[in-house]
Amino acid sequence: MFHYMVxxxxxxxxxxxxxxxxxxxxxLVADNTCQIxxxxxxxxxxxxxxxxxxxxxxxxxRPVPEIDPEVCTYCGECAKACQYNAIAIAPxxxxxxxxxxxxxxxxxxxxxIPGAIKEIDRIIGAIRKGQTRNGHxxxxxxxxxxxxxxxxxxxxxxxxxxxxxxxxxxxxPGNGCPVVESISEADFVFLVTEPTPFGAYDLSLAxxxxxxxxxxxxxxxxxxxxxxSQKIEELCKRTNIPILLRIPFERKIAEExxxxxxxxxxxxxxxxxxxxxxxxxxxx
Amino acid sequence: MKVAVTSSxxxxxxxxxxRFGRCAFxxxxxxxxxxxxxxxxxxxxxxxxxxxxxxxxxxxxxxQTVITGNVGPNAFQVLSSAGVQVFTTGPTxxxxxxxxxxxxELMPLKTPSGPGHMGMGGGGGRGMGGGGGRxxxx
Numbered sequence: 437m438f439h440y441m442v443x444x445x446x447x448x449x450x451x452x453x454x455x456x457x458x459x460x461x462x463x464l465v466a467d468n469t470c471q472i473x474x475x476x477x478x479x480x481x482x483x484x485x486x487x488x489x490x491x492x493x494x495x496x497x498r499p500v501p502e503i504d505p506e507v508c509t510y511c512g513e514c515a516k517a518c519q520y521n522a523i524a525i526a527p528x529x530x531x532x533x534x535x536x537x538x539x540x541x542x543x544x545x546x547x548x549i550p551g552a553i554k555e556i557d558r559i560i561g562a563i564r565k566g567q568t569r570n571g572h573x574x575x576x577x578x579x580x581x582x583x584x585x586x587x588x589x590x591x592x593x594x595x596x597x598x599x600x601x602x603x604x605x606x607x608x609p610g611n612g613c614p615v616v617e618s619i620s621e622a623d624f625v626f627l628v629t630e631p632t633p634f635g636a637y638d639l640s641l642a643x644x645x646x647x648x649x650x651x652x653x654x655x656x657x658x659x660x661x662x663x664x665s666q667k668i669e670e671l672c673k674r675t676n677i678p679i680l681l682r683i684p685f686e687r688k689i690a691e692e693x694x695x696x697x698x699x700x701x702x703x704x705x706x707x708x709x710x711x712x713x714x715x716x717x718x719x720x
Numbered sequence: 721m722k723v724a725v726t727s728s729x730x731x732x733x734x735x736x737x738x739r740f741g742r743c744a745f746x747x748x749x750x751x752x753x754x755x756x757x758x759x760x761x762x763x764x765x766x767x768x769x770x771x772x773x774x775x776x777x778x779x780x781x782x783x784q785t786v787i788t789g790n791v792g793p794n795a796f797q798v799l800s801s802a803g804v805q806v807f808t809t810g811p812t813x814x815x816x817x818x819x820x821x822x823x824x825e826l827m828p829l830k831t832p833s834g835p836g837h838m839g840m841g842g843g844g845g846r847g848m849g850g851g852g853g854r855x856x857x858x
Contacts (some may be wrong), residue, residue, distance in 0.1 A: 515776060521769025526779030526802040533794055536769050584768075 442718050443603045445622035447646075449638030451609030453628045454658035454683065457693060459606040460485040461700040462626075465710040469571040470602040475590045475618040477561060477577035482606050485698050486574060491566020496577065497557040498588040500534040501543045507552040514553060517546035534558050535584045561589050565596060573598075586614040594621070602718070611641045616649065624717040625653040626680070631665035639668060643675050652720050654680040654713075661685040680713055723749045723821070724778055725814050726788040730758045732815040738789025740806075741771030747814055748783065751822070756814075771795030771836070778804060787817050791829065792836035808833050 446459040460482060463472050474480040501514070501523065512525040522536035523543060547553045561579035568574050577593040579586055586608065594617070597603050607618035619625050625646050629639040639655065646653040655672055657665055660682040672679050683689075683699070683706070692702045700707045726743035728735045732754065737743035742764045747756035759781075763773035771791070775798035778786060786799065787807045799806055807826040809817045820826050 512780075521763070521766055521773040524772045524776040524779075524798040526776055526798065529779065529798065529802045531772075531798055531801060533769065533772055536772070 441599045443597065443605060443622045444624050444626070444714070444717050445605040445607050445619040445651075446626045446628060447607040447615055447619050447642055448609055448628045449611055449640075449642035450629065450635050453609075453630045453635060454656075454699075455609070455628050456481050456485065456606055457658065457683075457699045458626055458628050458656055459604050460698045461706065461710050462604050462714050463572055464570065464698055464700050465707055465714055466572075466602055466604075468601070469573070470604060471573045471575065471596075471598055472568075473593055473597070473603060473605045474574070474576040475593055475605055475614070476608040477579040477586050477589050477593070477614070478608060480576045480578050480606075482574060483564075483576055484696050486568040486570065486572060488564065488566040488574060489569045491564055491574075493562050493564045495559050496561045496563050496589050496592050497559050498539045499541075499555040500537045500539060500558045501532055501553045502556045503530040503532060503553055504551065505530055507549055509549055509552070511548065513546045513548060514543035517542040535582065538585060539588055560585075563589075563593055563596070573601075587617045590614055590617045594618075611638070611645050615642075615645065619646075619651065620649055622651055624720050625651050626656055626713070626717070627653055627677075628656045628658055629668060630659045631657060631661075631663040631668060633663075633667070636667035636671060640671055640675075643671065643677055646677075647675070654678045654717070656681045656683065656713075658683045659685040680716075681709055721751045721785060722781075722783045723751055723785045723787065723818070724781070724783045725749070725756075725817055726761075726786070727814050730756075732756065732818070733813055736787070736789060736809065736812060736814055736817050738811065740786070740788045740791045741774045741795050743774070743788065746778075748781070749818065751818075754818070769794065772798055775799045775802075775804075785821075787821055787826065790834040791832055792834050793832040794836060796829070796832040805829075806833075 446455045448455050474482040508530045510525055515523040515525040520536050520538050522533045524531045544553055560583050564576045575596045577589045579589050608614045627642050629635040662685045689702050724746045726737040727745045727747045728737045743761050746759045763770050772794045775795040779802040785805050791806050806829040
């Protein structure tokens with residue numbers, strides 16, 4: 437079986453539910469070698485489980501404004517245009533806050549004085565691209581400490597998606613812009629949760645997000661047994677999202693996972709289940 | 721001298737608002753006159769950069785002195801570049817803060833008084849769970 441342009445994303449709402457455990461397991465049960473994108477750029481961790489065997493690193497940049505105080509007339513049009521308050525203009529003061537800038541370019545358009553604002557490149561992180569020992573291609577985004585805006589880097593990681601292979605995206609937690617950027621072009625989204633009130637609540641937001649983005653999704657319950665999954669079951673029934681898999685809560689899994697082993701290697705009986713999950717997701 | 725005090729309400733008897741960027745109101749005084757001009761802080765609910773936008777407004781109003789509870793690094797950078805002096809005080813009324821300032825009991829800040837995001841408040845957790853959850857924002 438050969439796949440064309442299939443993108444599978446793993447998201448969660450709540451952090452720490454097991455996105456990476458699921459994403460790395462899906463990669464290991466794929467029929468052919470595939471691409472894995474670590475879009476959790478604030479804390480990429482796929483490489484802890486599927487380490488780079490070969491690889492190269494590129495700097496990730498994005499354009500931000502720089503104001504020339506010799507040319508600027510302090511009219512304030514750029515600050516007015518900026519939706520992110522990344523520019524402050526006061527009499528005789530022009531300041532930019534690049535970490536708040538979304539690189540939208542509105543300030544350049546709004547500025548009436550030619551040459552007052554120029555675009556400079558800001559290094560926001562790095563993208564590492566290489567092969568894992570199993571022959572999969574791993575692309576990891578890693579944002580610099582202190583950078584507030586992850587989406588431009590995630591976009592650059594996604595530019596590496598190839599059209600001739602299966603792509604698995606390990607998404608960031610939450611339901612904000614970085615997640616939207618990570619999953620918006622996926623063909624199927626696995627939502628990983630845990631049977632706790634936090635897991636259920638954040639899952640409800642994640643399901644809502646997949647509905648808004650019109651993405652087919654299914655739920656995986658991790659650490660099954662640590663609490664009641666009744667809320668999750670009711671939620672899934674109400675929203676018509678299937679519960680596809682339950683991963684039991686076992687000390688052995690936690691211990692070996694913490695040593696860098698992939699879930700399907702720790703529990704070989706899960707291998708067939710992940711194979712079914714993957715082929716069902718691909719055919720959707 | 722034009723002085724702005726961050727306030728939780730519209731009169732001198734109200735408590736000062738300890739937040740700068742996300743304060744509810746500014747009471748602006750032309751000292752020694754104690755009649756305030758009230759400006760609601762339009763940037764208080766901004767998603768990002770509330771301190772920056774608020775500081776810009778203060779500078780554009782021609783205010784030379786701000787009395788508040790805490791100022792984050794971005795707002796402080798804008799205010800100090802524009803030559804605005806910042807004085808901080810603990811919880812008290814606007815009236816009391818003003819009197820302390822006039823008696824020179826408040827010291828001007830040389831560095832930001834807080835780490836930023838002080839005024840964001842709790843309960844706004846965006847997709848943030850407990851346990852292993854990590855805070856994320858859009």
